[in-house]
Amino acid sequence: MRIFVLSGQSNMAGRGGVHHRRWDGVVPPEAAPDPSIQRLSAALDWEEAREPLHADIDTAKTCGVGPGMVFARTVLPCLQEDNPGKGARTGIGLVPCAVGGTAIREWARGEFLYEQMVCRARVAAGYGEIEAVLWYQGESDAESDAATAAYNGNIERLITNVRADLEMPQLPFIQVALASGDKRNIDKVRSAQFSVNLPNVVTVDAMGLALKEDNMHLTTESQVKLGKMLAEAYIENFLTPTC
Template identity: 85%
Template sequence: MRIFVLSGQSNMSGRGGVHRRHWDGVVPPECAPDPSILRLSAALQWEEAREPLHADIDTTKTCGIGPGMAFARAVLPRLQEDTPGAGTRTGIGLVPCAVGGTAIREWSRGEHLYEQMVCRSRVAAGYGEIEAVLWYQGESDADSDADTGAYLENVERLIGNVRADLGMPQLPFIQVALASGNKRNIEKVRNAQFSVNLPNVVTVDPMGMALKEDNLHLTTESQVKLGKMLAEAYIMNFLTATC
């Protein structure tokens, strides 16, 4: 399997289609199940990936559509094209780790969320190669000037720690720049995200995509678009470089 870690906060875990704490159950064709796409459950078992991907991970809020399935379905054909050997069928393993409402300090080495992400990633790595971490987080760090000012240092430390703890110094990170929120520091966090100066880090920008009425979470349609955007970033920056 080709393994992808999905981490961050609520826009990665997915709130598409969630209204008044209930998910509408609508799954776009781009997010439909595929036997070649699996997810690592909270119990560390592989199962066919189905929306909502984070339902047993981000358990304090209602999960809906996120970018993970749309990403996997967009990437899968390219991975299968590029896999040598007659009769070989490439599978994708998704490792959901995102939890809504979390600040980046909660993803520091030694904190529960960080250690859980690393543990789940190590388990997944026993079944294939970890291809990339998809990271969408930062809304919570726009709450205060202090958190905003420390964001660049914290996100670069996070990337370095994950790479070190997984023994993958060049592990690709594809991060999503903030696209929502009414907080005064959103542009400062975005600037920090675009200022990350580490190899194999790519930032995609969904700014302008449709938001739900809360002006914070991406709609289902926007999550599908974001998934495809993440897939394009992976294919253009990392898949083609290894083929």
């Protein structure tokens, strides 16, 4: 399998279709299950991936549609083209790790969420190659002037630590620049995201995607668009030959 780690906070975990703490159960065709796409459950078992991907990971809140399934379905044909004549059909393994409402300090080395993410990634790596980490986080840090000021250093440290702990110094990291957050600091956090100065880091801009009535979370339609944007970023920057 080609492995992708999905991490960050609620917009990666998925709130598309969630209203009044209930998910409407609507799965867009772009996010439909595919036998070639598996997910690593909270119990560390592989199972067919289906929305909501983070239901057993981000358990304190109701999860809905996120970008992960759309991403996987979009890149799958390209990965299969990249693996011609090798017998078994190429599969994708998704490793959900995102938890809503979390600040980047909770993803520091030694903290529970960070160690859980690394542990899950290591388990997944026993079944294939880790291709990239997809990261969407920062809304919580925009609430604090101090956290905003420290964001660039914290995100670069996170990327460096993940690469070191997985022994993959060039591991691709595709992050999403915020579409929402505290109005006073959102531009500062976005600037910190775009200022990351590390190799193999690509930033996808979610600004302008439609938000739900809470003005914080992406709608289902926006999650579909984001999944495709993330896929395009991976294909264009990290997959050779591109399709």
